[in-house]
Amino acid sequence: MPKFEHLRHKPPVELSRERQIILACAPMRSNVNISTIVRTAGCFGIGKIILCGTNKVDRKIARDGADSVEIENRSSLVPVIKKHKEQGYHAVGLEQTTGSQSLYSFAFPEKTLLVIGSERDGLKQDVLDQLDTVVEIPVYGMPYSYNVGTAASICLYEYCKQHS
Amino acid sequence: MPKFEHLRHKPPVELSRERQIILACAPMRSNVNISTIVRTAGCFGIGKIILCGTNKVDRKIARDGADSVEIENRSSLVPVIKKHKEQGYHAVGLEQTTGSQSLYSFAFPEKTLLVIGSERDGLKQDVLDQLDTVVEIPVYGMPYSYNVGTAASICLYEYCKQHS
Numbered sequence A, B: 001m002p003k004f005e006h007l008r009h010k011p012p013v014e015l016s017r018e019r020q021i022i023l024a025c026a027p028m029r030s031n032v033n034i035s036t037i038v039r040t041a042g043c044f045g046i047g048k049i050i051l052c053g054t055n056k057v058d059r060k061i062a063r064d065g066a067d068s069v070e071i072e073n074r075s076s077l078v079p080v081i082k083k084h085k086e087q088g089y090h091a092v093g094l095e096q097t098t099g100s101q102s103l104y105s106f107a108f109p110e111k112t113l114l115v116i117g118s119e120r121d122g123l124k125q126d127v128l129d130q131l132d133t134v135v136e137i138p139v140y141g142m143p144y145s146y147n148v149g150t151a152a153s154i155c156l157y158e159y160c161k162q163h164s
Helices: A031-043 A077-086 A148-162 B031-043 B077-086 B148-162
Strands: A021-025 A048-052 A070-074 A090-094 A112-116 A133-136 B021-025 B048-052 B070-074 B090-094 B112-116 B133-136
Touching: A021 A031, A021 A077, A021 A148, A031 A048, A031 A148, A031 B148, A048 A077, A070 A077, A077 A090, A077 A112, A090 A148, A112 A148, A148 B031, A148 B148, B021 B031, B021 B077, B021 B148, B031 B048, B031 B148, B048 B077, B070 B077, B077 B090, B077 B112, B090 B148, B112 B148
Parallel strands: A021 A048, A021 A112, A048 A070, A090 A112, A090 A133, B021 B048, B021 B112, B048 B070, B090 B112, B090 B133
Antiparallel strands: none
16 A cells, blocks of 8 residues: 555645634735735635735635635725734734844734735835734845745745644 | 834845755646746755756746756656655655645655645655655645645745754
8 A cells, every 4th residue: 555645635624713813915916926825825724814905816826715715805004904903913014124033933923913015015114113023034045035925825834833 | 213124135044054955846737836936945045946847937937046046857756756865865745645744743854855746636656656755734724725836835934944
């Protein structure tokens, strides 16, 4: 009998309760990146993503994540962050900044609002000013910056590993 | 003075020596996925990727990763895995299989050949038969499978976190 056999439809891990992390994304240039994030969020059992601006989820990329994740549309990030902080969420941005902590060592509070910047501008100063914590993924080589969909997916992985 | 200020060109972390991980990818349906993996590998300071089949790296997606990562082209995975095992590499596949370990708890040997399957077929049985270990990223919700570029990027993150 082979040691490893491919399982095409392995049953998912059941969560004992709803995940306490919500994603909030700045207006993105690319619907591909947003849709990649929605697919990853669906797989990790994330319940909700808040999209700012006019981004549309491409169902060919997000797959069933487009149905399993609630998508809420807002015009800008600052009021979203303020509201969630009032509700007890810890606002964590993903960005290279002066005060960022390494994702390797940051312990995510269970109630986290994860704030993702846009491809070109990242998180703007008025948004950074609202955050409790900023994390970054260490960079070792060119092109010196992760794709935003990749970076957000890695962040979700780290959160879910800590709250599994 | 603000707590967090965006740093657009933060210097990368210097590696004290070359990374001992090599990626080997099955023939992919999408050059976008291969190119995403090359970009992530570049950022993590990975030196080499072996591509099987006819995939081409899209420089608009891989960015400078297309230059910083050595790309080697081979026709099939099995001889690549055999050769690297002889050279002391631990062959780790990324796949949902009967004998997979969770990526949450797997300790990567420093000398790792990370083997990535294709979008549709994953890793085939003749490849699985050559592997020392298979890891998988836990899945909690629809669409029940991560995009291959996302999954490979998460795996590289976990390796680099362990060997940082």
